[in-house]
Every structure is written in structure tokens, then in C-alpha cells.
Amino acid sequence: MVWVIPSRKFSAFFAAFLLLLLSGSHSIVAQKQLSEDTDQTAKSTNDSLFQPKDIFQLEFASDAQISPDGSTIVYRRNWFDIMNDRSVGDLWMINAAGKHLPMIESATSPRWSPDGTRLAYVGLDRNGKRQLFCHWFAEDRSTALTHLTESPSGITWSPDGKQIAFFMSVAAKAKPFATLPAKPKGAKWADPPKMITKLRYRSDGAGFLPDKFSHLFVVSADGGSPRQLTTGDFNHNGTVAWTSDSKEILISANRHEDHEYQPNNSEIYRVRLADRSITAVTDRVGPDGSPAISDDGKTIAFVGYDDKFLGNQTQTLYVMDSDGGNKRKLLEFDRSVGSPKWSNFHKGFLFTYVDQGNAKLAVVSLDGEMKKLADNLGSNCIGRPYAGPSSFTVADNGAIAFCVTTPMMPGELARLDEGDLQVLTHLNNDLLEHKVLGEVTEQRFPSSAGELEIQSWIMVPPNFDPSKKYPLILEIHGGPFAAYGDVFSAELQLMASAGYVVLYVNPRGSTSYGQDFANEIHHNYPGQDYDDLMSAVDTVIANGYVDKDRLYVTGGSGGGVLTAWIIGSTNRFKAAVVAKPVINWYSFALTSDAYNFFYKYWFPGLPWDHTEHYMKRSPISKVGNVETPTMLLTGEADYRTPISESEQYYQALKLRKIDAAMVRIPGASHGIAARPSHLLAKVAYILKWFATHP
Incomplete structure (x- = not known):
């Protein structure tokens, strides 16, 4: 197609x-x-010279997904739509023969099935709604698996290839605070009042937050009705990790009663598909997230730290046994790490970190031995030069796909295979070679x-x-x-x-x-x-x-x-x-969208208790x-x-x-x-x- x-x-x-x-x-x-x-x-x-008009000509790669056998990479090719003034992206593929092919228009989040025969992704249905799709490579056909009212995210295949997990927002059940008389037909009344009672009611980039919460769902890989696995007035998002038997899922969430007032206190939860039971497997004060499971199912990795209410705290890598016991720090490393993924070939968990302004990829064995694998991770191409790693995926044969960038090169697709790094795309040569x-x-x-x-x-x-x-x-x-x-x-x-x-x-x-x-x-x-x-x-x-x-x-x-x-x-x-x-830090602490965070991490306490401190800074x-x-x-x-x-x-x-x-x-x-x-x-x-x- x-x-x-x-x-x-x-x-x-x-x-x-x-x-x-x-x-x-x-x-x-x-x-x-x-x-x-x-x-x-x-x-x-x-x-x-590089001119303002050239912004709309730039492209960059992101979300590199390598097939299980390492032969093919699907990635998102991002560009800028000048007529609609926005960033858009399409899925492209580099096949086993090294041929670069367009694949699916206006799509995101490509994810390979465990056997490499299918690709799940988020695309647009005939009504312009974001849905979960699946592409069958042998038949070269794609179809929507869902008919959702909200956009799915975090899509992840079960190891047996029979189900796909994802997150989706669900409206909270709420009754109107006050009942108003119905307006006459054709009357033009003012918009009704907005009643706000929750602590965090707006978010930058999203505006005023609706009464919705993100929940975990699963759907058959053959399509059908999604099944909601989590409930409650809590948000569940981030990384999904299936157990090897495809019967349980690990996710991160903050389901504590005081979650609004303790925004940094998330846990890893085990969700059983059979009865939808939810059990916390971590319990410390501090964030725990990004669960990953070794292929034999015996070891669970996750990232986090013990919260000491500092302005900046290093997020490190921990492991525990499959039952949640024997929790221990796997890595003694004074850099924040992220995105752990198990690799049998590399005999350890791969992860990303940023060191002195450069994003890197490394692997750590279960004995705690760390080895750096690659530098210059990133897919930044617009705005300012923030250092941050791109996502990565690893094949069964150890080949790794990710994106790289330099000061002279926006994000390009790269492949690392037994120490040999190849940059596979040159998306901006037609523009930048002449600048x-x-x-x-x-x-x-x-x-x-x-x-x-x-x-x-x-x-x-x-x-x-x-x-x-x-x-x-x-x-x-x-x-x-x-x-x-x-x-x-x-x-x-x-x-x-x-x-x-x-x-x-x-x-x-x-x-x-x-x-x-x-x-x-x-x-x-x-x-x-x-x-x-x-x-x-x-x-x-x-x-x-x-x-x-x-x-x-x-x-x-x-x-x-x-x-x-x-x-x-x-x-x-x-x-x-x-x-x-x-x-003015005093006014900021009470008007920012994250006002439940700043006063206790960036300051010694509430602004009216520390007025001089706030004003001095x-x-x-x-x-x-x-x-x-x-x-x-x-x-x-x-x-x-x-x-x-x-x-x-x-x-x-x-x-x-x-x-x-x-x-x-x-x-x-x-x-x-x-x-x-x-x-x-x-x-x-x-x-x-x-x-x-x-």
C-alpha cells in the first residue's frame, strides 16, 4: 500500500x-x-544561508522500530505542513534489501508483532478519528481494529501476539453541581459555568482539563471490543510490560488517595487480565516507572528514586524478582537513566542516558556491569538544542534501531549491529547540502x-x-x-x-x-x-x-x-x-499548571510561609x-x-x-x-x- x-x-x-x-x-x-x-x-x-523559509523544508526521523528478526525498520518521517502550520508524519520502511519505501500516511506509533508478520499503529479512520490499526505484511493490507471515541496511546503487543494493550481516556462519572432550566429552542444563552473542584485543573498545551482519566485496555489482535482493565479516578500511562505468559501486565500509576498532592509518588502495578485485579509491586515514596521484564520472566527492571524533595534527583535503574521481592539497585551511576529494555543477545537491560550534553545508549548486565553502545542519540530538528535521547528498539539478533543527531544534522535513522553504526537516512541532504x-x-x-x-x-x-x-x-x-x-x-x-x-x-x-x-x-x-x-x-x-x-x-x-x-x-x-x-516566584507558584509540585521541590515551602525567600529569588x-x-x-x-x-x-x-x-x-x-x-x-x-x- x-x-x-x-x-x-x-x-x-x-x-x-x-x-x-x-x-x-x-x-x-x-x-x-x-x-x-x-x-x-x-x-x-x-x-x-539557512533562512526562515527553510524551516518548512526540514524533515526528521523518529520512533525507530526494528523487526524481531532485525531485517526491516519502520520509522516515522516527520515534516511540516505549510498550509496547516503543523508538524505531521508518515510511516516509512527500510526493508531487508535496504530499499527505502513509503508505507502509511499520517500515522504514529508503529509496533511490530512478536512474529514480525504484522504492524500495529495509530492512524486515521474515514471520519478522521485516531484508531488502532493493523497492517498484514503478507497480504499488504491494513484495517482498523477499533472504533474508539478517544485516541489510543502506549500500544504494546502481548508476547503470544493475540492481544494489544493500550491506554485511552475515559470520562469520569459526574453529576452537574446545579440544575438549570432548559433554554427555549433557538435561544442564544451564554455558555454554562465551569465548576472546578480538582487540584490540577489545567495543563500547558492541553488547556483546561476535562474530567477524564487515562485507563488501560486490551483488544484482540483480530479486532473487536476493547476491554477496560483499570478503573478509578487515577491516570495510568507510560510503558506497558507484558509477562511472558501474556496473562499479566505491568504499568506505572499513582493510585494513592493523596495522588494530587503527591505527584511524584507513582508505583509499579501488576494487572491480571483474568479478573482485572491490580496489585502494587513497589511501595516506596518516590516515582517508579518504565517497567521492563526479562524474556525468561524472572527479572523486572524499573526506574525511579527515593524522593528527597530536591530540585533535581537522579533516576536510576532497579531490578526485582518476578514476585516483586528482592528489590535492588542495579546501577551505581550518577546520571538519570530511562527506557530500559531487555535483550537476550546483549545479556542485559539496554537503557538511555545523557552525559555532558550528549545522549547515549548503554547496556547493563544483571551483575551490574555497564557498557556504552552508542552516542549522539536524538531526533531534535526544530527549536532549541536540548539534549535528549531518541527511543530505540532491539531485534532478537542484537541489532538496534534509533535516531541520531549532530549540530549540523537533524534527526536521522540509524542502525547499530555488533558495534557497526550506520546512518540509514539523509532526509535533509536536498536542503542542507546547498546551505x-x-x-x-x-x-x-x-x-x-x-x-x-x-x-x-x-x-x-x-x-x-x-x-x-x-x-x-x-x-x-x-x-x-x-x-x-x-x-x-x-x-x-x-x-x-x-x-x-x-x-x-x-x-x-x-x-x-x-x-x-x-x-x-x-x-x-x-x-x-x-x-x-x-x-x-x-x-x-x-x-x-x-x-x-x-x-x-x-x-x-x-x-x-x-x-x-x-x-x-x-x-x-x-x-x-x-x-x-x-x-515573580510567589505568583508563579500559585498560577502555574504544576503548582502542586513547585512549592515543595523548588522552594522550602508554601509562598506565604516563605515570602522573603520567594521574593529574593x-x-x-x-x-x-x-x-x-x-x-x-x-x-x-x-x-x-x-x-x-x-x-x-x-x-x-x-x-x-x-x-x-x-x-x-x-x-x-x-x-x-x-x-x-x-x-x-x-x-x-x-x-x-x-x-x-x-
Whole structure:
């Protein structure tokens, strides 16, 4: 069942319009250079650089699924629909002969049957609803197995190939609080009131949460009526692990009575299909998740930690016997691990982790011996350069499929077979082979605060000449417990193409350097991470190619916090863009969508009990020092760092008569780059603000 890929190419009209719209995003240096060139030379130079219009041309691979015999890989090929302004994806296959074939349009979550004869996936039915489908390879036919009212997720085959488990949202049974009279036929009344009683009632990216809970289902692999296995006002999601006899399923959930107030206290549960009984097999205070079972059924692996209410806590790998006894830590490793999967060939559990900004794949034996297998995991291609592993799968013969990325390459499909790594796709060669990208180098330096070694990356403009002086953008990651890394970043490439040196840093508080390094900012953020960032700027200036009088700073989320903190502490930057920030920790702790989490992990307690502590760490406390021209940029539907935070800062700056602007992105949540046009707008406004303040 082969289909033709819809055209992803720009029309000449739209390309010209977009270039006109974003023409103001070049730096002063780039604008001057273009004005001095002939029209033909300018056009040639422009075409050779990575431009905003190129965002819609990018593709990237994800969700690599290798067949049980290792001969074939199915993966999702992601692209950007310019007409509907969204990311979409289709399933492609690399068969045993190495031929690259399109397979299923607008589908996700491909999963091989245990015998390799079928592929389950989530696709669209004739009504445009997400359903569970199955493709039979011998017959080259696909059909829907379900007729669900909600989208399925987490689909997983039983070992005997007879059933498929999945999660689906189910509406809670609730009666209206008040009964209103029926409106007359044809009357236009206002929308009815919304009654909210649950603790967490909205979520960034999802909006106000309906009264629904995610539950576990199974359905016959031949189709039919799904059977619901879990009940109650609890959410069940994540990884599904079947026992080898296909009679029980392990899942992770937080089914405690106080689950709303203890969001980190999940357990591993055993669900019996025969009677739908649910039994907890872990019981500690802290998160337990991602269950995986060895093929002989004797060992269960899972990840988690004992909750000590720190800002950052290392998630490690544990094992226990099949009955839940003999729990023990399998790995003594100061990096958070994830996605354990058993491999008979490798005689252990494979897992992912991030070390010093680079995502890796490793295996650990049941004796605790660890061996690294691969570097550069990731499928990032849009937005900022966050380090994070791609998913992976392993065949019976030990071959492993996953995705890889570098600063010069968006996510591509790769295969690792007995130490031999092959990159199987080159999805962006048609675009990037004709572009001059900003090259990236790593630089480490001692911080001025305590001589702590800090890792950074420097992206230089295309056709970089080290004898010249360039303006610098310090771009700061969010989290704050996160990490930038050596991965592709469309946003930063656009900044480099506009003529800037771009500096991005993992200051203290960043993950992938161990728990102690991350918790340097525990109950102390912002803190000495400010010193780390200033040391990074000084180190790059010392390289000789940065104009110290043309420094700019921006960052989003936690990076927005630090940008606001920086301009309240120094006037060395010509202009700043504070994106989706927290400005007042007191108000944030009571308006963020995760307000049941932040007050007890990032702070010593409730804000009214620690008012001075909250205010001391809030950038609003430094607003009286700000002289830097500042733009605020936030999505209007952001529930993680609500736009009220930006409004506070903007209005405070305006009262002080500081050169300030506020950019509100309609419909955008915290993940502004979720829609390609929002990413383009974000970068265009940042660069135009900087160009306006040379």
C-alpha cells in the first residue's frame, strides 16, 4: 500500500511573502553587507544561508522500530505542513534489501508483532478519528481494529501476539453541581459555568482539563471490543510490560488517595487480565516507572528514586524478582537513566542516558556491569538544542534501531549491529547540502564562582572570519533542570545566519553532569549560575572575534528567568528578549499548571510561609536596576509560565520608562515552537529587536 507524499515545497508567492515579512530579522551587519552587494550577489548569498523559509523544508526521523528478526525498520518521517502550520508524519520502511519505501500516511506509533508478520499503529479512520490499526505484511493490507471515541496511546503487543494493550481516556462519572432550566429552542444563552473542584485543573498545551482519566485496555489482535482493565479516578500511562505468559501486565500509576498532592509518588502495578485485579509491586515514596521484564520472566527492571524533595534527583535503574521481592539497585551511576529494555543477545537491560550534553545508549548486565553502545542519540530538528535521547528498539539478533543527531544534522535513522553504526537516512541532504550552516565548537572554562568547570557551545556565522568582530547572542536554556547539547537547532542556525555568534551554555543547575552539579541551584535559583553565564561570555570575548560592545541576551522559560536576572544585575548587554519567563516566584507558584509540585521541590515551602525567600529569588526584585532595552515574548495560552508573569515585568519596566515591548503569541502554549509559524515569529521578533538596538 504505497502512497504519494504531498508536496512540501513552497509556492513562489508564499516564499516571497515570507521573506518580505522576515526581512527585518537580519542583524545590522548583515543588512549593511547586503546593501553593498549587487542584487544578484545578494540573492546568491541569501540562498546559501539557512533562512526562515527553510524551516518548512526540514524533515526528521523518529520512533525507530526494528523487526524481531532485525531485517526491516519502520520509522516515522516527520515534516511540516505549510498550509496547516503543523508538524505531521508518515510511516516509512527500510526493508531487508535496504530499499527505502513509503508505507502509511499520517500515522504514529508503529509496533511490530512478536512474529514480525504484522504492524500495529495509530492512524486515521474515514471520519478522521485516531484508531488502532493493523497492517498484514503478507497480504499488504491494513484495517482498523477499533472504533474508539478517544485516541489510543502506549500500544504494546502481548508476547503470544493475540492481544494489544493500550491506554485511552475515559470520562469520569459526574453529576452537574446545579440544575438549570432548559433554554427555549433557538435561544442564544451564554455558555454554562465551569465548576472546578480538582487540584490540577489545567495543563500547558492541553488547556483546561476535562474530567477524564487515562485507563488501560486490551483488544484482540483480530479486532473487536476493547476491554477496560483499570478503573478509578487515577491516570495510568507510560510503558506497558507484558509477562511472558501474556496473562499479566505491568504499568506505572499513582493510585494513592493523596495522588494530587503527591505527584511524584507513582508505583509499579501488576494487572491480571483474568479478573482485572491490580496489585502494587513497589511501595516506596518516590516515582517508579518504565517497567521492563526479562524474556525468561524472572527479572523486572524499573526506574525511579527515593524522593528527597530536591530540585533535581537522579533516576536510576532497579531490578526485582518476578514476585516483586528482592528489590535492588542495579546501577551505581550518577546520571538519570530511562527506557530500559531487555535483550537476550546483549545479556542485559539496554537503557538511555545523557552525559555532558550528549545522549547515549548503554547496556547493563544483571551483575551490574555497564557498557556504552552508542552516542549522539536524538531526533531534535526544530527549536532549541536540548539534549535528549531518541527511543530505540532491539531485534532478537542484537541489532538496534534509533535516531541520531549532530549540530549540523537533524534527526536521522540509524542502525547499530555488533558495534557497526550506520546512518540509514539523509532526509535533509536536498536542503542542507546547498546551505552554509553555522559551525559549532565546544568550549569549557572555569566559572568565576568557585572554579567549577562549565561546558558551552559556540555557533559562529556562516563563512566565519576569525579576524573580524561579530555581535554575540547569549542564548540560555530553560528547565532549569535541563541541558543543551551537541544537537541540531533551527532557531540558533537562524541567529547565526543573521550574522551573530551564538553562545549556549550548561551552567550549574543543568542536568547530565550529576546530581550535585544540578542541585547547586537547589532553593538557590537564580544563583551562581549567573556567574557561570558571565564567565562564558568573558571566555568567548577572549577568543578575539566578538565585539564586546554588541552583546545581546535571550532565553526561554528558565532561560527567561536568567535573562531577566542578568539585566537586573548588569548593563553590559545592548538589548534583551525575555521569553516566557517567571518574574515573580510567589505568583508563579500559585498560577502555574504544576503548582502542586513547585512549592515543595523548588522552594522550602508554601509562598506565604516563605515570602522573603520567594521574593529574593524573583527577577521582579531587581527591576529597579534595569536599563537594558527589553522585549517580553510569551504565548497567550502558556499555563506553565503564565503570561501574567510577562505582564508584571512589562508594566514594571514601562512605569520606569525603560525601552520595552511585549509580544503576545495568540494560541501558543509554553512550547512556542510547536507550530512552525510561531517558531519563525519568535526568531524574527528576537532578531529584529536586537537589530533595532545596534
